[in-house]
Amino acid sequence: EPEVTQTPSHQVTQMGQEVILRCVPISNHLYFYWYRQILGQKVEFLVSFYNNEISEKSEIFDDQFSVERPDGSNFTLKIRSTKLEDSAMYFCASTPRRDNTGELFFGEGSRLTVL
Amino acid sequence: AQTVTQSQPEMSVQEAETVTLSCTYDTSESNYYLFWYKQPPSRQMILVIRQEAYKQQNATENRFSVNFQKAAKSFSLKISDSQLGDTAMYFCAHRTSYGKLTFGQGTILTVHP
Numbered sequence: 001e002p003e004v005t006q007t008p009s010h011q012v013t014q015m016g017q018e019v020i021l022r023c024v025p026i027s028n029h030l031y032f033y034w035y036r037q038i039l040g041q042k043v044e045f046l047v048s049f050y051n052n053e054i055s056e057k058s059e060i061f062d063d064q065f066s067v068e069r070p071d072g073s074n075f076t077l078k079i080r081s082t083k084l085e086d087s088a089m090y091f092c093a094s095t096p097r098r099d100n101t102g103e104l105f106f107g108e109g110s111r112l113t114v115l
Numbered sequence: 116a117q118t119v120t121q122s123q124p125e126m127s128v129q130e131a132e133t134v135t136l137s138c139t140y141d142t143s144e145s146n147y148y149l150f151w152y153k154q155p156p157s158r159q160m161i162l163v164i165r166q167e168a169y170k171q172q173n174a175t176e177n178r179f180s181v182n183f184q185k186a187a188k189s190f191s192l193k194i195s196d197s198q199l200g201d202t203a204m205y206f207c208a209h210r211t212s213y214g215k216l217t218f219g220q221g222t223i224l225t226v227h228p
Contacts, residue, residue: 033216043160043206043218056215089158093216103150104216106160 002026006092006107014115016081021110023075023092032075033093033104034067036060043091049075082114117142119209121219128197129227135182136192136222138207148210149183149190154221155203163205166190197226 005024013019025032034046048055049067066078075094079086089111093104119140128134140149151163166174166183174181178198182191194201207219 035216042220045215045217048215091160093160103162103165104210108157108159111158 004092004094004105004107006090006110008110009108010111010113012113012115013082015084019079019082019086019112021077021079021090021092021112023077023094023107024073025075025092025094026096026105027073029094029096029105031055031095031097032067032069033095034077035091035093035106037089037091037109038085039088046077046090079112082112084114087112087114117144117209117211117217119207119217119219121207121222123222124220125223125225127225127227128194130197130199132197133193133195134197134224136194136205136207136224138190138192138219140188140190140207140209140219142188142209142211144211149181150208150210150216151179151181151190151192152206152208152218153201153203154206155200160206164192194224199226199228202226 007022032049035043037043045058047057047061064080069075089109091109092107095104121138147168149166153161153163164174164176164179178195180193204221204223206221209217
């Protein structure tokens with residue numbers, strides 16, 4: 001069964017360093033999302049992406065964050081200068097349709113630890 | 116803006132018993148989807164059940180069923196014959212017509228043997 005894959009599963013970085021989290025969405029999906037979950041807290045929307053541009057972003061998604069789809073398969077989240085509060089689990093998700101008839105398919109997450 | 120509220124931070128149930136997790140939401144849209152996701156210790160988000168707002172019939176998936184009250188904006192999850200493997204964090208979620216999923220705070224469910 002097709003699935004969303006994310007790498008790395010866990011990354012430890014120093015405060016101020018740049019981090020890139022990678023996602024490979026399901027191949028026929030058109031809409032892509034990043035979510036964040038700080039340990040023990042709710043899952044928060046960061047950004048949605050369609051047709052090579054951001055569709056919607058939350059207030060969390062400030063200038064330190066960026067997303068791109070550099071080729072036909074990868075969807076990346078970059079954090080330019082990490083802060084301690086960026087430590088969280090980051091989930092990528094994709095869906096074949098933009099309307100509300102489709103399920104979001106989630107990857108297993110990338111845990112980011114900022115020291 | 117859409118909001119989803121889960122008022123039960125933690126719940127526990129004995130194996131084979133039934134438990135109900137509560138969820139309320141707020142939206143200005145007339146058509147939307149509601150979901151329950153399960154997040155076990157492995158941390159992956161697993162879809163448990165979904166409900167289309169325009170369908171009056173409550174969704175059912177094996178031991179999982181929902182009580183969808185559209186007027187009250189309530190969407191509770193009932194787990195029958197609870198199993199040890201049901202132990203997880205459960206998130207209620209609402210999906211807008213533009214595809215953004217909004218999650219509640221989560222309910223930690225513990226099934227005791």
